[in-house]
Amino acid sequence: MNVGVITKEDITKLLNDWYVEMRHHHVVKARKLKEEIDKKINNIEPDQEILIYYSLLDFRYKMLIGDYNHYLNEDLVISEDTDKFLQYYYHFFKFIYATEIRNYSNAKKHYKYAEKLLDYIQDEAEKAEFNHRATVFYYYIGDYCRAIGHAINTKSYFSKNHGYEFKLAASQTAIGMSYVALSQFDLAENYLSSALNLLIEKNEKSSINKMYYNLGLLYSNKGDSELAIKYLFDGYEDKEKDYKTMFLLAREHFKLGNIKDAQAYIQKGLKVCDTEYMHHFTILKRMVDQSPIEQLEEVIDKALQYFKRENLWKYVKDYAEELANQFFAMNNNKKSSKFFRICYDARQILKWEPLYLEI
Numbered sequence: 001m002n003v004g005v006i007t008k009e010d011i012t013k014l015l016n017d018w019y020v021e022m023r024h025h026h027v028v029k030a031r032k033l034k035e036e037i038d039k040k041i042n043n044i045e046p047d048q049e050i051l052i053y054y055s056l057l058d059f060r061y062k063m064l065i066g067d068y069n070h071y072l073n074e075d076l077v078i079s080e081d082t083d084k085f086l087q088y089y090y091h092f093f094k095f096i097y098a099t100e101i102r103n104y105s106n107a108k109k110h111y112k113y114a115e116k117l118l119d120y121i122q123d124e125a126e127k128a129e130f131n132h133r134a135t136v137f138y139y140y141i142g143d144y145c146r147a148i149g150h151a152i153n154t155k156s157y158f159s160k161n162h163g164y165e166f167k168l169a170a171s172q173t174a175i176g177m178s179y180v181a182l183s184q185f186d187l188a189e190n191y192l193s194s195a196l197n198l199l200i201e202k203n204e205k206s207s208i209n210k211m212y213y214n215l216g217l218l219y220s221n222k223g224d225s226e227l228a229i230k231y232l233f234d235g236y237e238d239k240e241k242d243y244k245t246m247f248l249l250a251r252e253h254f255k256l257g258n259i260k261d262a263q264a265y266i267q268k269g270l271k272v273c274d275t276e277y278m279h280h281f282t283i284l285k286r287m288v289d290q291s292p293i294e295q296l297e298e299v300i301d302k303a304l305q306y307f308k309r310e311n312l313w314k315y316v317k318d319y320a321e322e323l324a325n326q327f328f329a330m331n332n333n334k335k336s337s338k339f340f341r342i343c344y345d346a347r348q349i350l351k352w353e354p355l356y357l358e359i
Contacts, residue, residue: 011041055076068097103310107137128153132174142314144182151175173214209237220252254288270285300320314346317343
């Protein structure tokens with residue numbers, strides 16, 4: 001059937017509507033709009049910028065549905081002459097992608113480009129979206145104060161505008177999890193509980209499971225391993241691929257002395273994890289197996305190189321401190337001093353300050 005030539009104005013409106021639904025995290029509506037656009041995209045009036053816009057949004061859609069196996073088309077040419085809003089989307093979407101696949105050094109590069117181009121964006125909803133993704137990025141790399149700062153901006157916008165309940169819950173989650181990392185557990189519990197209630201109201205089953213994971217992490221950090229395991233297992237939906245939950249379950253069982261359970265989760269996790277978690281699992285395995293300190297030092301040294309390269313200074317601090325304490329207990333002052341110094345340097349980079357913010 002010949003649908004006729006689609007005007008630039010018509011296809012632009014469809015593309016804009018498509019992105020709005022993605023920004024609202026309306027997966028079903030976004031999928032229906034994609035199906036409509038795909039039927040029409042080959043019938044548009046010749047326009048290079050429209051094709052670039054479509055390619056960028058298609059890339060963003062794949063991330064929305066959890067498909068990180070398809071990278072942005074390498075033939076896509078973005079130059080200084082390209083429209084500023086397309087340049088912004090190009091760097092912003094690559095920033096999101098790099099963050100989600102844990103390539104934090106690449107993510108930071110595209111974040112800086114997108115941040116500069118944000119001045120050309122007048123849409124307040126898009127600025128809130130940028131702050132939301134910045135929150136996620138800073139949380140992942142362990143810069144919790146900056147994460148909270150960006151989350152304040154997103155929470156303010158999402159709470160005042162209809163249709164952003166999912167993003168509001170995400171902002172509250174980011175604030176809550178940052179407070180977990182800063183050991184402000186009462187504040188953390190308030191934000192996480194509020195986010196969970198929003199998700200239950202919207203019946204967001206997948207996100208509810210993720211919230212159980214977050215609550216598991218909260219109770220893990222509080223030192224309540226039994227309650228942590230309960231919440232982690234409640235949210236443990238994908239028992240074949242969810243290596244993050246496998247890692248936390250292994251760690252909590254180890255704390256309780258359940259060695260066989262810990263070893264089982266480690267063995268399973270090592271088969272499916274990414275590069276970052278390969279280091280976490282390998283270090284934990286050495287600890288669970290009570291390997292000689294030299295073997296633990298070897299895997300931590302290798303992990304520290306990766307964490308430094310990816311700006312994951314929280315893990316540099318944590319693992320260096322663990323090794324420093326073990327060497328100190330063995331009266332190995334030289335090695336202990338070496339790793340305490342690494343820990344100190346990481347702390348200086350992080351510059352953590354406990355926050356008491358009314359948000």
